Amino acid sequence: xxxxxxxxxxxxxxxxxxxxxxxxxxxxxxxxxxxxxxxxxxxxxxxxxxxxxxxxxxxxxxxxxxxxxxxxxxxxxxxxxxxxxxxxxxxxxxxxxxxxxxxxxxxxxxxxxxxxxxxxxxxxxxxxxxxxxxxxxxxxxxxxxxxxxxxxxxxxxxxxxxxxxxxxxxxxxxxxxxxxxxxxxxxxxxxxxxxxxxxxxxxxxxxxxxxxxxxxxxxxxxxxxxxxxxxxxxxxxxxxxxxxxxxxxxxxxxxxxxxxxxxxxxxxxxxxxxxxxxxxxxxxxxxxxxxxxxxxxxxxxxxxxxxxxxxxxxxxxxxxxxxxxxxxxxxxxxxxxxxxxxxxxxxxxxxxxxxxxxxxxxxxxxxxxxxxxxxxxxxxxxxxxxxxxxxxxxxxxxxxxxxxxxxxxxxxxxxxxxxxxxxxxxxxxxxxxxxxxxxxxxxxxxxxxxxxxxxxxxxxxxxxxxxxxxxxxxxxxxxxxxxxxxxxxxxxxxxxxxxxxxxxxxxxxxxxxxxxxxxxxxxxxxxxxxxxxxx
Amino acid sequence: xxxxxxxxxxxxxxxxxxxxxxxxxxxxxxxxxxxxxxxxxxxxxxxxxxxxxxxxxxxxxxxxxxxxxxxxxxxxxxxxxxxxxxxxxxxxxxxxxxxxxxxxxxxxxxxxxxxxxxxxxxxxxxxxxxxxxxxxxxxxxxxxxxxxxxxxxxxxxxxxxxxxxxxxxxxxxxxxxxxxxxxxxxxxxxxxxxxxxxxxx
Numbered sequence: 240x241x242x243x244x245x246x247x248x249x250x251x252x253x254x255x256x257x258x259x260x261x262x263x264x265x266x267x268x269x270x271x272x273x274x275x276x277x278x279x280x281x282x283x284x285x286x287x288x289x290x291x292x293x294x295x296x297x298x299x300x301x302x303x304x305x306x307x308x309x310x311x312x313x314x315x316x317x318x319x320x321x322x323x324x325x326x327x328x329x330x331x332x333x334x335x336x337x338x339x340x341x342x343x344x345x346x347x348x349x350x351x352x353x354x355x356x357x358x359x360x361x362x363x364x365x366x367x368x369x370x371x372x373x374x375x376x377x378x379x380x381x382x383x384x385x386x387x388x389x390x391x392x393x394x395x396x397x398x399x400x401x402x403x404x405x406x407x408x409x410x411x412x413x414x415x416x417x418x419x420x421x422x423x424x425x426x427x428x429x430x431x432x433x434x435x436x437x438x439x440x441x442x443x444x445x446x447x448x449x450x451x452x453x454x455x456x457x458x459x460x461x462x463x464x465x466x467x468x469x470x471x472x473x474x475x476x477x478x479x480x481x482x483x484x485x486x487x488x489x490x491x492x493x494x495x496x497x498x499x500x501x502x503x504x505x506x507x508x509x510x511x512x513x514x515x516x517x518x519x520x521x522x523x524x525x526x527x528x529x530x531x532x533x534x535x536x537x538x539x540x541x542x543x544x545x546x547x548x549x550x551x552x553x554x555x556x557x558x559x560x561x562x563x564x565x566x567x568x569x570x571x572x573x574x575x576x577x578x579x580x581x582x583x584x585x586x587x588x589x590x591x592x593x594x595x596x597x598x599x600x601x602x603x604x605x606x607x608x609x610x611x612x613x614x615x616x617x618x619x620x621x622x623x624x625x626x627x628x629x630x631x632x633x634x635x636x637x638x639x640x641x642x643x644x645x646x647x648x649x650x651x652x653x654x655x656x657x658x659x660x661x662x663x664x665x666x667x668x669x670x671x672x673x674x675x676x677x678x679x680x681x682x683x684x685x686x687x688x689x690x691x692x693x694x695x696x697x698x699x700x701x702x703x704x705x706x707x708x709x710x711x712x713x714x715x716x717x718x719x720x721x722x723x724x725x726x727x728x729x730x731x732x733x734x735x736x737x738x739x740x741x742x743x744x745x746x747x748x749x750x751x752x753x754x755x756x757x758x759x760x761x762x763x764x765x766x767x768x769x770x771x772x773x774x
Numbered sequence: 775x776x777x778x779x780x781x782x783x784x785x786x787x788x789x790x791x792x793x794x795x796x797x798x799x800x801x802x803x804x805x806x807x808x809x810x811x812x813x814x815x816x817x818x819x820x821x822x823x824x825x826x827x828x829x830x831x832x833x834x835x836x837x838x839x840x841x842x843x844x845x846x847x848x849x850x851x852x853x854x855x856x857x858x859x860x861x862x863x864x865x866x867x868x869x870x871x872x873x874x875x876x877x878x879x880x881x882x883x884x885x886x887x888x889x890x891x892x893x894x895x896x897x898x899x900x901x902x903x904x905x906x907x908x909x910x911x912x913x914x915x916x917x918x919x920x921x922x923x924x925x926x927x928x929x930x931x932x933x934x935x936x937x938x939x940x941x942x943x944x945x946x947x948x949x950x951x952x953x954x955x956x957x958x959x960x961x962x963x964x965x966x967x968x969x970x971x972x973x974x975x
Contacts, residue, residue, distance in 0.1 A: 375849055382856045389863055398874045402881040404867055409796065409804055412860055416811045419853060420818060426846065427822035475883050534889055 242291045243298035243315045245284060246370055249323060252281045253363035260355040267352060271338045274355045278334055278362065282327040285320070285366075292320040293739060297746065297756035299372060299435075307757050308436045312372035316753060317743035318569060319369045321736075322498060325573045326369065328725060329490045329580045330362050332718040336584055337483035339714025354394065361387035361487070368495045372757055374422055374432040377499060381418065381463070385411050388492060391484045392476065399479045407476035414462035421455035428452065435757035438506050438750060439764070453508045457500065457517075464496025466554055467524035470547045474531065477546075478539035482587025485539060489546050490580030494572055497553050501568070504557055505747040517558035518648050525551030525659040532666045538586045538596045541670065545622065545663055546579055552659075555652050556637050559644050565744035567636030570737055574621075574629040574729055581618045581722035585611070588719060589674065592710050594688035601674035602682040603689055608711060612675050617723050619671065621730075623664035629729040634660055636737070777821050785821070788814035801868045801878050805861065812857035816850045823847070 256277035263269045291298065297316035301307060337354065364384025371377040389411070393404035426432055428448055429440040441449060458469070465473040473493070477485050504517075528548025535541040553575070556568025590596040592608055605612040621628035634656060641653040673682070679689035729736065746752045751764045788810045795807025823846035828836060830844040872878060 375852070379852060379856075386856075386859055386863070389860075393867065393870075396870050398881075399884075401867060401870050401874060402883070405801065405871070405880055408860070408864060408867065409808070412808050413796065413811070415856075416808075416815055419815045422849070423815065423819040423822050423846075426819070426849075432845075432849075475886065478885075534892075536889070536892075537885060540885065540889075 241298060242287050244300050246288060246298075246300050246313045246315050247302060248284055249281055249288070249327075249366040249370060250363050252277050252284070253359040253366065257356040257359040257363070260359065264352045264356075267341070270352065270355045274359055275331070275334060275338070278327065278331045278359070281362070281366075282324070282331055285323040285327050288315050289320040289324045291315065292317050297752045299757045307759075308431055308433050311376050312433065312435075312757050313370040314372035314435075314753065314757060315370065316756070317739060317746055318498075318501070321569075321573055321739060321743075322369045322494070323366060325576050326365050326491050326494075327362065329576055329722065330358075330365075330487055332722045332725075333483050333487045333490075333580065333584065334358060335718040336486075336587070336715050337481075339712055339718065340483065340587075353390065357387050357390045358487075360384075361391065361491075365491050365495055369498060372434050374425060374434055374437065377434075378415070378418055378422060381495070381499075382415060384492065384495065385415065388488060392480050392488075394481055394484065403476040403479040406472055410462065410472040414459050417455060417462070418459035421452060421459055424455065425452055433757070434502070434506055435754045438509075438754055439762075441507055449508065450512060453503070453513060456503045456507070457513065460496050460499040460503065461520075462496075463493070464500055464554075465493050465547050465550055466520055467527055467547070467551070468520070470524065470528065470550070473547055474540055474543040477543045478537065482539075482583065482590065485543075486580045486583035486587065489543070489583050490576045493546065493550055494576050497550065497557075497572055500554070501557055501565075501747070504560065505565070506750060506753060509560075509748070509750060511560055514558050514560060515648065517554060518652055521551045521554035521558055522652050522655045523551075524548065524554060525655050529659045529662040529666065533662060533669075536598050538589065538598060538670055538674070539583070541666055542579070542582055542586060545666060548659055548663070549575055549579070549622070552634065552637055552656060555656065556640065559640050559649065560748070561640055561644060562741065562744045562748060563640035563643055564637065565747060566737065566741040567633055567640055569740035569743050570629075570636060570733075571633035573736070573740075574633050574726070577722060577726045577729060578618045578621050578630065581719060581726055582615070582622060584715075584719040584722060585615045585618065588711060588715060589615070591715075592688075593674070594686040598670055598673040599683040600686045601679075601689065602677045602685060603675075603679035605675035607689065610716065611711065614716070614719055614723055615675070616671065618726055619667040621726055623667050624660040625664070627730060629726065629733055632730065632733045632737070776825055778825065781817055781821050785814050785817040788817065799879050801864075801871060801880060804880075805864045805868060808864065809857065809861055812853065812860075816853055819846045819850050819853070 256274055259273045259277075260270045263273060292315050297314060299307070300313045300315075302311040302313065305311070337358070361384050364380050364382075364387060366380075367383060368377055368380030371380050389404065389408050392407055393400050422432060425437065425441075428444055429437060431437055431440060441452070444452075462469045462472075477488055480488065504513075525548050528544050528546075528551065532541045532544035532548060535544060553568050553571055556564045556571060559565070586596055588611055589601065589604065592611060593601045593604055595601060617628075621630045624630040624634045637656060638653050641649040641656070679685050682689070754764050755762050792807045792810030792814060795803045795810065798804060798807070823843040827842035828840050830841045868878065871881075875881060
């Protein structure tokens with residue numbers, strides 16, 4: 240009995256948790272206990288899956304014993320298992336943060352009781368999308384996580400959230416319809432939706448049909464991943480959601496889109512048909528995203544724009560379709576999930592401590608709360624790619640791969656990547672200078688919370704409020720610090736992780752390990768192109 | 775694979791109407807458009823199964839090609855359930871929009887508008903360096919021999935004033951100079967929405 244055969248539990252456990260927490264909807268204490276313990280259990284299971292994939296490579300589980308080309312399969316390989324571990328670790332931290340926020344406010348209903356079941360369903364959807372070895376099951380995974388995200392996005396039903404929710408829901412539904420059309424066409428052309436089977440059968444189609452299917456899938460995933468011309472919805476909708484929700488969306492949802500793009504490019508449509516357009520799109524995503532970030536004064540919006548911009552790096556690594564490029568992209572995805580989520584969590588803390596997330600109103604936070612400053616500074620520098628952090632290592636990997644490729648377009652992307660990195664540093668430094676370093680009185684519209692002296696706060700008119708609301712409760716700072724430490728750990732263990740992502744990239748470009756894990760060892764894999772020899 | 779032409783034409787019509795409707799600004803029409811798109815896609819999936827055949831209940835005497843392909847119908851069933859959930863949710867959102875804003879239209883993003891209206895002038899970076907008020911005003915002579923003072927000609931100032939009063943922005947029900955639009959963003963002012971979080975105040 241292989242440990243990989245327990246893979247479906249990564250989806251089943253959170254759904255079970257959702258059902259239980261829904262039953263316990265009147266008992267918030269029990270809800271917290273159930274959701275946190277089940278998510279921890281899922282994380283532990285996924286660590287075992289990662290260990291198994293690390294040692295023995297790809298493995299497939301058939302659901303209900305239906306044999307592969309007909310039944311649903313789940314595949315644990317060296318790409319999906321680290322994604323699972325990172326995503327569950329991040330969602331666990333955000334869950335603790337969110338419940339901590341509710342407890343600190345002394346409000347038993349906050350976050351509202353529907354939060355726990357919805358959140359666990361979101362996690363189940365993400366796990367399902369990562370594990371799926373079947374195109375239609377991937378669609379179902381996407382729909383599970385999207386439907387949960389619609390509810391989380393509009394939590395509380397305030398005006399701005401409903402407004403942002405409308406844009407988000409409509410855009411997501413349109414992208415899902417596109418994905419479904421693509422699936423129908425793929426099924427019409429090949430008669431299968433099993434991804435390993437498709438990898439063989441799509442190769443037999445003529446070029447025109449193949450390109451059409453390829454473009455349709457990429458557009459559908461591109462909307463979800465927020466790649467440049469399709470990214471307009473993201474900075475509009477993410478910042479209005481509650482801080483923990485924005486954090487988990489920023490960390491996970493776009494990365495699921497990137498994951499699906501990687502699978503499409505490597506497994507279903509190998510070769511370099513669309514590499515040039517993808518590279519151009521990657522360059523535009525990086526540059527346009529970061530220029531948008533520079534214009535913002537609200538930290539949440541600024542971070543949403545950097546999120547779009549840094550998706551460009553991953554698409555760049557993917558578009559090179561060399562072992563080095565893909566390995567760097569895999570590492571970058573893991574790095575970015577952790578860092579972006581921790582930055583959004585810190586912004587939630589800033590908003591709590593400073594009363595606002597607009598840099599026009601903040602000031603002097605470094606003196607008021609050195610801990611908060613440290614928690615912002617480390618992931619901020621990590622995002623900007625300052626050595627020795629993992630952001631720097633990921634970017635160096637991408638630059639090396641780009642220079643190895645050596646085409647003029649690759650050089651343009653390397654230049655664009657460096658410029659984007661510097662502009663990210665500029666954006667982060669502006670937040671740092673304004674929110675943390677200057678005196679609170681220097682802010683354009685200083686927030687009264689920041690101007691109050693500690694003594695005045697105890698005896699002043701705000702005393703009553705401040706005695707019941709802890710500004711920086713340990714239950715919120717703890718998980719944030721945990722994520723920042725995880726980000727630093729990615730730097731410390733970058734060597735083994737790069738080794739893993741290198742093997743993952745090799746296996747993905749080879750395709751044989753994945754296909755043989757699903758369809759059996761004897762399966763002949765056509766056109767195993769020996770491309771991207773690299774290192 | 776053979777395809778039913780009627781199904782294809784109906785599918786095309788549904789797609790055309792659906793796309794037209796989701797481009798509308800009214801939320802109810804957008805919802806109707808999404809429903810049409812979902813149903814058109816269901817027809818497309820149905821079409822991939824080919825002509826109708828026998829129900830896929832196994833019997834030894836029937837050759838394999840006489841059966842209907844059951845998979846597309848299973849896919850359609852899933853997709854119907856999903857679009858049902860999304861439609862119900864959208865109806866909830868539309869009702870909430872109606873309760874909050876008393877209108878059925880997509881609202882503008884206030885923060886986005888504000889950033890767009892912010893002048894490129896940034897007080898911290900490009901503020902004018904104050905003119906030195908010394909007893910001996912710095913007077914330079916240009917190449918044409920005319921006085922080029924850093925205070926500018928008296929007429930130019932007046933022009934600038936006139937230009938300022940022309941460019942106004944209407945925000946929060948009152949008119950204000952465009953330059954001041956960004957600076958007007960004060961807690962409690964009319965042209966911003968209060969943050970949904972309410973911060974720690």
